[in-house]
Amino acid sequence: xxxxxxxxxxxxxxxxxxxxxxxxxxxxxxxxxxxxxxxxxxxxxxxxxxxxxxxxxxxxxxxxxxxxxxxxxxxxxxxxxxxxxxxxxxxxxxxxxxxxxxxxxxxxxxxxxxxxxxxxxxxxxxxxxxxxxxxxxxxxxxxxxxxxxxxxxxxxxxxxxxxxxxxxxxxxxxxxxxxxxxxxxxxxxxxxxxxxxxxxxxxxxxxxxxxxxxxxxxxxxxxxxxxxxxxxxxxxxxxxxxxxxxxxxxxxxxxxxxxxxxxxxxxxxxxxxxxxxxxxxxxxxxxxxxxxxxxxxxxxxxxxxxxxxxxxxxxxxxxxxxxxxxxxxxxxxxxxxxxxxxxxxxxxxxxxxxx
Numbered sequence: 115x116x117x118x119x120x121x122x123x124x125x126x127x128x129x130x131x132x133x134x135x136x137x138x139x140x141x142x143x144x145x146x147x148x149x150x151x152x153x154x155x156x157x158x159x160x161x162x163x164x165x166x167x168x169x170x171x172x173x174x175x176x177x178x179x180x181x182x183x184x185x186x187x188x189x190x191x192x193x194x195x196x197x198x199x200x201x202x203x204x205x206x207x208x209x210x211x212x213x214x215x216x217x218x219x220x221x222x223x224x225x226x227x228x229x230x231x232x233x234x235x236x237x238x239x240x241x242x243x244x245x246x247x248x249x250x251x252x253x254x255x256x257x258x259x260x261x262x263x264x265x266x267x268x269x270x271x272x273x274x275x276x277x278x279x280x281x282x283x284x285x286x287x288x289x290x291x292x293x294x295x296x297x298x299x300x301x302x303x304x305x306x307x308x309x310x311x312x313x314x315x316x317x318x319x320x321x322x323x324x325x326x327x328x329x330x331x332x333x334x335x336x337x338x339x340x341x342x343x344x345x346x347x348x349x350x351x352x353x354x355x356x357x358x359x360x361x362x363x364x365x366x367x368x369x370x371x372x373x374x375x376x377x378x379x380x381x382x383x384x385x386x387x388x389x390x391x392x393x394x395x396x397x398x399x400x401x402x403x404x405x406x407x408x409x410x411x412x413x414x415x416x417x418x419x420x421x422x423x424x425x426x427x428x429x430x431x432x433x434x435x436x437x438x439x440x441x442x443x444x445x446x447x448x449x450x451x452x453x454x455x456x457x458x459x460x461x462x463x464x465x466x467x468x469x
Contacts, residue, residue: 115409115463117453122190122232124417126444131161131224131236135185138163138176139217141421144237145442146226147256148431149265151287151361155433155441157226157234157450158241158256158267164219175205175216180243197223202422221252223269225287231433231440232452240454241287248273248280248295258431259306259366266339268304271428279304279319281339295339300324303331306339307374307399315339316399318348318376320362329360331378333400337452346400349378349392356409357390359383365427365441367394372461373403377441378411379428387426388412389443393464409433410455413445421446 128140141164146157163173165187175188192199197215200207223242226234234408242253246319251272259266264283271280276299284290297304300322307316314335321331331349334342351358357380368375374394381387388409395401413425428444437458445451 115459117411117455118257119415120452121233122443123451124206125232125233125452126157126159126236126450130263131159131421132238133163134222134240135163135165138165138429142221143224143226144448144450145255145267145428145430145448146442147258147267147443147445148433149258149260150433151265153229153239155228155231156287156433157228158258159224159226159236159450160166160221160248160254160444161224161240162219162221162252162427173205173218174217176220177216178249180244180247185220190216202250203353206267217251217272217445221254221272223253223267225255226450240407241444242267242269242282242290245292246271248275248278250274253280255302255430257305257363257366259308261308263363266293266306268306270302271295274333275301276300277322296340298341302365303379304349304355305363305366305376306366311399312397317342318363318367320325320360320380331360331361331363348394348402349405351380354380356380356386356388358410359385361390363391364389364443365432367399368434368439368457369396370430370457370461373467374399375460377460385423385425386413387428389427389429391460391464393461406460406463410460410462411443411453415445415451417449417451418445423447453468 131140142162146159149156169384171192205216222240225237227374228234244360248271254270256269276293280288282291305318326344334345336342359381361380365377376392389411390406392405393403433440
């Protein structure tokens with residue numbers, strides 16, 4: 115698969131983003147949803163900010179207080195045996211059934227703008243900042259689907275009650291309408307199709323099961339983008355493969371003559387993230403026509419292999435111009451990058467996989 119990575123990569127890094135909060139540092143500007151609005155390319159960046167700790171033995175966890183509209187910062191000692199600090203992204207309580215307690219950073223959505231798709235400037239203020247009780251640990255990983263002149267942006271809302279998927283709509287990326295939570299915890303990686311199919315909206319989603327089952331991709335339908343049902347299992351992890359650990363949505367599905375092209379992420383148990391593809395029937399997207407046996411993209415560049423969480427390429431959105439797909443993707447859970455691929459080449463690889 116021929117991939118042209120942008121020579122400007124990484125396009126946006128944490129050092130280019132000024133923190134919103136005093137006493138904090140930006141540790142990630144990544145996994146940004148993509149929109150083409152007027153004459154600009156917009157990246158809906160997930161910006162992760164962490165309270166600075168002067169003591170290496172003290173780990174801090176920010177929690178947004180809705181009543182005071184301020185950040186509360188909790189402190190934990192690394193030597194406290196009741197907590198697990200192995201994962202730098204979170205603090206786990208050992209005596210809890212699921213182990214989860216707090217995040218070490220708080221994320222929100224901030225817009226980066228570009229006229230050429232390569233050089234971006236970053237808004238000074240947040241576009242989406244925690245605004246209800248489901249977001250006290252932050253807002254993460256926005257995805258954007260344009261339907262007509264309306265942009266539907268879904269994202270992960272994180273709080274002590276879990277990770278759910280929420281939805282807003284906007285026409286100008288200044289104001290927005292809150293459409294509520296559309297998938298209950300634990301659910302992530304939701305992608306809404308860009309048009310109705312047989313008078314129904316469709317979305318991919320990824321339940322994060324804590325009992326039986328794997329981290330697989332499901333599909334659901336809706337009459338109104340808010341009430342989702344008819345959930346069906348669509349794609350599963352594959353043993354001893356590049357997507358053996360977990361899979362989830364990446365780019366908004368792309369309509370082609372051969373079917374709906376789904377570009378998704380897959381990871382191993384060791385958390386090496388690659389991008390793959392699947393093809394769904396145009397009239398019945400619950401039917402899988404083909405699926406790539408090998409990744410269409412793997413972490414190879416230095417900025418993809420090294421960072422806050424290395425060996426990660428994580429597709430977030432794309433801009434299609436005839437056969438060329440410009441994909442914007444998160445790298446190493448740290449920054450944003452861009453590349454171009456041929457849709458024809460992706461479809462050819464999928465067709466070869468059917469033989």
